Amino acid sequence: MSSKALIVGWATLLLGLAACQRADEDLSAGADTPLATEVVTVYAVNYPLAWIAERIGGDLVDVSLPVPDGVDPAHWQPSPETVLDYQQADLVLLNGAGYAGWIQFASLSPSRLVDTTRGLADRFVPAGEVTHSHGPGGEHDHADVATHTWLDPGLAAEQARAIAEAFGKLAPADEGEFQQRLQSLQADLAQLDQRFAAAFRDQPGAGVLYSHPVYQYLDAGYGLEGRSVTWEPFEDPGGAQWKKLADTLNQRPAAVMLWEAEPLPSTAERLRGMGIEPIVFTTGAARPAAGDYLTLMKQNLERLDRLKLADRETDN
Amino acid sequence: MKGILFLAWRYLAFNRWKTTILIAAITVIVFLPLALELVLERSSERLRARAEATPLLFGAPGSPLELALNSLYFSGESPAPLKFSTVGEIGDSALATAIPLHLGVKVGSQPVVGTSPDYFAFRELSVADGRLFAISGETVLGAAAATALGAGPGDGVVTAPETVFDVTGTYPIRLRVVGVLAPTGTPDDQAVFVDVRTAWIIGGIGHGHEDLADPQASGTVLKRDDANIVANAAVVQYREITPDNMADFHFHGATDAFPLSAVIAVPNDDKSGVLLEGRYQSADSPVLVVRPAEVMDELLATVFTVRQYVLAAVALVGIATLATIALVFMLSIRLRRAEIRTMTRIGAGPGRVAAILGAEIMLVLVASLLLAGLLTALAAAWGDELFRWLLLAQNR
Numbered sequence: 001m002s003s004k005a006l007i008v009g010w011a012t013l014l015l016g017l018a019a020c021q022r023a024d025e026d027l028s029a030g031a032d033t034p035l036a037t038e039v040v041t042v043y044a045v046n047y048p049l050a051w052i053a054e055r056i057g058g059d060l061v062d063v064s065l066p067v068p069d070g071v072d073p074a075h076w077q078p079s080p081e082t083v084l085d086y087q088q089a090d091l092v093l094l095n096g097a098g099y100a101g102w103i104q105f106a107s108l109s110p111s112r113l114v115d116t117t118r119g120l121a122d123r124f125v126p127a128g129e130v131t132h133s134h135g136p137g138g139e140h141d142h143a144d145v146a147t148h149t150w151l152d153p154g155l156a157a158e159q160a161r162a163i164a165e166a167f168g169k170l171a172p173a174d175e176g177e178f179q180q181r182l183q184s185l186q187a188d189l190a191q192l193d194q195r196f197a198a199a200f201r202d203q204p205g206a207g208v209l210y211s212h213p214v215y216q217y218l219d220a221g222y223g224l225e226g227r228s229v230t231w232e233p234f235e236d237p238g239g240a241q242w243k244k245l246a247d248t249l250n251q252r253p254a255a256v257m258l259w260e261a262e263p264l265p266s267t268a269e270r271l272r273g274m275g276i277e278p279i280v281f282t283t284g285a286a287r288p289a290a291g292d293y294l295t296l297m298k299q300n301l302e303r304l305d306r307l308k309l310a311d312r313e314t315d316n
Numbered sequence: 317m318k319g320i321l322f323l324a325w326r327y328l329a330f331n332r333w334k335t336t337i338l339i340a341a342i343t344v345i346v347f348l349p350l351a352l353e354l355v356l357e358r359s360s361e362r363l364r365a366r367a368e369a370t371p372l373l374f375g376a377p378g379s380p381l382e383l384a385l386n387s388l389y390f391s392g393e394s395p396a397p398l399k400f401s402t403v404g405e406i407g408d409s410a411l412a413t414a415i416p417l418h419l420g421v422k423v424g425s426q427p428v429v430g431t432s433p434d435y436f437a438f439r440e441l442s443v444a445d446g447r448l449f450a451i452s453g454e455t456v457l458g459a460a461a462a463t464a465l466g467a468g469p470g471d472g473v474v475t476a477p478e479t480v481f482d483v484t485g486t487y488p489i490r491l492r493v494v495g496v497l498a499p500t501g502t503p504d505d506q507a508v509f510v511d512v513r514t515a516w517i518i519g520g521i522g523h524g525h526e527d528l529a530d531p532q533a534s535g536t537v538l539k540r541d542d543a544n545i546v547a548n549a550a551v552v553q554y555r556e557i558t559p560d561n562m563a564d565f566h567f568h569g570a571t572d573a574f575p576l577s578a579v580i581a582v583p584n585d586d587k588s589g590v591l592l593e594g595r596y597q598s599a600d601s602p603v604l605v606v607r608p609a610e611v612m613d614e615l616l617a618t619v620f621t622v623r624q625y626v627l628a629a630v631a632l633v634g635i636a637t638l639a640t641i642a643l644v645f646m647l648s649i650r651l652r653r654a655e656i657r658t659m660t661r662i663g664a665g666p667g668r669v670a671a672i673l674g675a676e677i678m679l680v681l682v683a684s685l686l687l688a689g690l691l692t693a694l695a696a697a698w699g700d701e702l703f704r705w706l707l708l709a710q711n712r
Contacts, residue, residue, distance in 0.1 A: 080451055080454070080494070083451060084450050087448070087450070101563065104513070105451050105557070106452075107448075107449050107450055107451060107452070107454070108433065109415075109432040109434040110403045110407065110414065110432060111403075111414055111434055
């Protein structure tokens with residue numbers, strides 16, 4: 001090999017190495033660039049938060065809700081591998097109010113957590129309190145608050161505001177777009193609020209029953225003063241529960257019982273016999289097979305409206 | 317030439333004790349300043365590098381040095397606790413990322429460091445075997461900690477209370493090892509990393525026991541009504557957090573009031589760092605903010621001042637030693653008059669005699685320099701660890 005060829009070879013190699021180094025530098029620089037040009041990865045703990053994030057973030061965010069189909073996110077326990085996925089997200093949207101107990105024991109960085117009901121504690125609805133005492137620590141309590149905050153559209157709008165704010169901090173360049181979408185979402189929620197108010201205001205009958213203690217925010221938001229039992233839709237409540245219900249109705253009658261899912265036909269029939277109409281009112285905690293959160297709430301409203309119409313026809 | 321070296325070598329070998337003492341004296345004089353300089357330089361570089369890589373440290377008001385040594389090197393006295401709410405305050409400012417740190421408990425002699433997953437990205441730590449912790453009760457070991465504890469993924473390690481006579485209810489907790497970090501040559505290698513909530517449970521702020529509200533609960537329940545359950549002190553506390561009993565663990569009080577040793581703040585940029593620091597600069601601030609690089613510079617400035625005195629002393633001792641060695645050689649030549657006369661009689665000229673004596677000196681010097689070089693290399697390999705240990709031992 002001639003000396004000229006050797007020099008050219010070395011020069012080519014050095015230039016190649018320099019180019020590689022430059023490319024590496026560019027890559028690392030890319031990692032530090034503002035997130036405005038990147039898609040923000042977001043993990044949520046329930047569907048309403050995921051839906052809000054999708055509405056506000058649009059194609060600027062990639063929203064994940066890894067809760068398996070048919071599992072209630074409130075009682076879901078993710079595997080360690082799924083928690084590792086949550087760790088990788090830019091933001092993890094929490095419902096707060098004690099929703100999704102697994103969060104308390106998951107190793108997630110505080111810098112990535114967005115408690116969407118932070119600062120709204122004065123609007124939380126109590127859900128009972130148990131105190132226990134033992135040992136030198138003395139008495140301590142585990143105060144509980146109701147968890148399904150989004151069922152009050154006013155609270156859901158506040159949660160949406162917290163999410164938009166978190167997106168804005170992470171991607172300041174897109175803040176205007178997030179705020180614009182937030183306004184559109186809040187308008188939809190305000191409309192939903194009005195329709196809920198109208199539906200419950202016009203509801204016939206003396207009172208509301210809930211098959212599960214998950215409707216506290218709906219109850220508080222619209223002054224329903226309903227009472228709750230803990231009945232599973234796919235199980236017969238059993239004699240003791242029916243007797244307890246009869247006692248409850250003796251104190252104050254009810255005309256409607258809200259269910260998260262369709263109850264057994266035998267249960268529905270027996271309720272109707274007692275003058276109580278069972279209505280499915282889904283909370284929307286889990287991602288629906290079709291449609292979105294608003295669709296679910298509209299279906300809830302339609303079922304309430306159908307009851308109203310049926311009642312009027314009976315009156316006529 | 318070969319003959320000259322042979323005669324010089326034979327003389328030194330014959331007078332082995334004198335030769336050994338000479339070599340040792342010269343070795344020490346060469347080695348000491350070299351090693352001191354090298355070890356100090358390298359150790360201070362490493363200490364400073366870790367401090368410089370940590371932009372801001374938040375702690376409770378107290379000693380900045382104690383805060384920096386505890387948070388950066390997991391050594392020294394635990395500083396006064398800082399409220400967890402500081403993490404939220406820093407996050408709310410949108411000026412920096414806050415990483416909590418909670419220390420104070422050990423597994424064997426390895427420090428348990430309670431933190432968040434952000435810490436691993438911040439320190440650029442990678443998992444060599446297994447995975448990062450994902451739920452409470454799991455731990456990731458630094459490389460040296462794994463070796464010291466003889467544990468790896470799938471094993472368990474048990475925490476020790478801070479004192480043998482700890483009667484405040486901090487029970488040892490068994491931690492499940494889920495990963496081992498790649499070695500980094502930093503204090504992270506020595507640590508037993510857990511989630512900060514696990515650290516709180518180890519510290520007794522959270523605990524787990526059977527569900528006292530369950531009608532099937534054991535006979536430890538003394539009284540039960542709708543709103544209150546009273547149990548005696550014999551309620552069995554869980555010693556390990558597992559997926560099965562996790563729901564029975566709970567914390568007492570508001571999370572925001574829970575203690576931390578420190579918070580590392582990683583500002584978005586220099587300006588954000590200055591703004592954030594400025595918010596806590598008032599004299600009555602409940603939070604101490606330090607720049608670890610500045611704290612370590614102050615500490616190392618003191619060390620370097622001491623170094624100057626030590627080097628001056630070593631130089632004086634060196635001059636005295638060299639003078640003594642020169643005297644030893646001169647006296648030795650006087651004592652070897654008969655030997656030199658014999659060499660002359662058998663044909664060695666004055667130049668050859670001088671060459672033989674010079675070769676003896678040269679061999680002693682070469683041997684001393686080689687030995688000093690070897691010792692300096694050893695010091696370079698292990699000395700900074702020793703220095704760091706000596707420096708931090710003052711704060712243990």
